[in-house]
Amino acid sequence: MHVDIGNALASVASPGVSRESLERLDDQVADAHERIERGMANADHGYESLNLPQRTDPDEIRAAVEPVADAEALLTVGIGGSSLGAATIANALDSDTETVFLDNVDPEWVTAHLDRLPLENTAINVVSRSGTTAETLANFLIVREAFESAGVDWTERTIVTTGESGPLRDLATRHDLPSLKVPDGVPGRFSALSAVGLVAAAVCGHDLEALLEGAAAEAETLTGSLFECPAYAYGATTYALDQRGAGTNAVMPYAESLETSAEWFAQLWAESLGKDDLGQTPARALGVTDQHSQLQLYRAGPRDKLVTFVTPREGPDRPIPETDVEDLAYLGDATLGELLDAEFEATEASLAAARRPNVRVEIERVDEYELGGLLYGMEAACVLAGELYGVNTFEQPAVEWAKKATRGLLGGGEFEEAEAVAEKTELRVER
Numbered sequence: 285m286h287v288d289i290g291n292a293l294a295s296v297a298s299p300g301v302s303r304e305s306l307e308r309l310d311d312q313v314a315d316a317h318e319r320i321e322r323g324m325a326n327a328d329h330g331y332e333s334l335n336l337p338q339r340t341d342p343d344e345i346r347a348a349v350e351p352v353a354d355a356e357a358l359l360t361v362g363i364g365g366s367s368l369g370a371a372t373i374a375n376a377l378d379s380d381t382e383t384v385f386l387d388n389v390d391p392e393w394v395t396a397h398l399d400r401l402p403l404e405n406t407a408i409n410v411v412s413r414s415g416t417t418a419e420t421l422a423n424f425l426i427v428r429e430a431f432e433s434a435g436v437d438w439t440e441r442t443i444v445t446t447g448e449s450g451p452l453r454d455l456a457t458r459h460d461l462p463s464l465k466v467p468d469g470v471p472g473r474f475s476a477l478s479a480v481g482l483v484a485a486a487v488c489g490h491d492l493e494a495l496l497e498g499a500a501a502e503a504e505t506l507t508g509s510l511f512e513c514p515a516y517a518y519g520a521t522t523y524a525l526d527q528r529g530a531g532t533n534a535v536m537p538y539a540e541s542l543e544t545s546a547e548w549f550a551q552l553w554a555e556s557l558g559k560d561d562l563g564q565t566p567a568r569a570l571g572v573t574d575q576h577s578q579l580q581l582y583r584a585g586p587r588d589k590l591v592t593f594v595t596p597r598e599g600p601d602r603p604i605p606e607t608d609v610e611d612l613a614y615l616g617d618a619t620l621g622e623l624l625d626a627e628f629e630a631t632e633a634s635l636a637a638a639r640r641p642n643v644r645v646e647i648e649r650v651d652e653y654e655l656g657g658l659l660y661g662m663e664a665a666c667v668l669a670g671e672l673y674g675v676n677t678f679e680q681p682a683v684e685w686a687k688k689a690t691r692g693l694l695g696g697g698e699f700e701e702a703e704a705v706a707e708k709t710e711l712r713v714e715r
């Protein structure tokens with residue numbers, strides 16, 4: 285990926301970061317890079333994620349999906365890091381295989397998918413690092429039952445990706461299901477380039493080697509200076525802007541196919557950096573759609589935001605038909621791609637003209653190689669930002685509270701968190 289931080293400089297934007305401040309910050313980047321390199325070399329928890337391009341074995345993943353390679357549809361049952369990386373890749377690239385990601389427990393929505401899919405030609409990809417996540421296991425039990433009711437042997441059509449032990453691992457062993465392991469030391473939100481993200485890509489026939497090669501090429505750029513490494517330029521600039529008041533980072537891809545990448549980014553940024561009263565709030569936007577919705581706020585609201593544009597340099601195009609309506613004649617000379625590019629450049633310039641910080645992240649095109657680079661680059665940016673904030677990037681203790689409360693409410697054990705639910709303060713205003 286390529287990163288242009290020009291519109292985040294103090295000479296352009298407020299809040300903004302001066303070149304001198306970035307040069308000073310670069311000393312901290314060098315120190316952080318040393319820690320990151322050491323963590324990678326020692327395969328330390330979390331840092332090990334940045335070794336995935338070398339560690340992931342595409343042959344092993346392809347062998348595991350072989351029994352379902354002809355599936356018409358793939359139903360991935362997983363949530364958070366066990367869904368968003370796979371969904372980002374699957375939703376970005378074309379495939380004849382339909383992909384559905386069951387990452388919610390809304391009964392109406394789950395039922396609608398199960399009623400609609402051709403279950404006899406559908407494969408199940410169940411993913412949970414811990415093997416204990418209530419939403420994933422509940423959905424999996426429901427999916428199994430739906431397959432049984434339709435007379436389809438789910439054990440013939442299921443691939444499991446989970447940790448070394450746990451309820452899901454036991455289940456895979458009991459039914460002799462093809463299974464893959466979530467690599468040790470890799471938190472869910474950093475696992476897109478392991479089996480967690482790549483099983484769906486393999487079933488869809490995507491080029492796993494190219495995904496990993498693109499990531500490996502991005503890994504090659506990790507050096508001790510933000511001026512030489514796009515990922516570190518992004519991580520350091522976002523950190524510096526947050527320190528100067530840009531507490532929100534609105535990620536706005538200019539490609540429909542990259543919309544899910546903003547969801548993936550949101551988990552990465554929020555769960556990794558949001559701790560110890562620190563962190564930057566990720567927001568999700570889509571170009572051009574949100575030019576006609578959120579842009580007003582980004583250009584004229586509180587000066588507490590950074591906009592990150594993510595844009596492919598090239599892509600498929602389509603001409604706009606000519607018309608004899610005089611006012612619309614200019615459109616007939618253009619293509620939809622040119623319109624998209626012009627809107628992107630206009631939006632970027634409009635923010636700069638209003639002195640609003642924004643960063644441009646470019647990839648060459650939306651393909652496996654470039655996506656691998658983007659995923660890896662953003663992960664490396666996040667790890668660097670975590671070092672600069674001084675937080676523990678690879679844990680998410682705050683998420684546990686609600687998990688325990690939920691479990692307690694459903695009778696899954698004694699949890700004091702569940703009692704707190706009943707103590708909610710109320711001030712009702714009823715109809």
Ligand SMILES: O=P(O)(O)OC[C@H]1O[C@H](O)[C@H](O)[C@@H](O)[C@@H]1O
Pocket residue numbers: 363364365366411412413414415416417420472473555680683
């Ligand atoms: O992969 P799993 O163990 O099922 O976890 C799925 C997700 O749930 C948790 O609540 C964590 O906050 C996420 O980081 C994780 O990605």
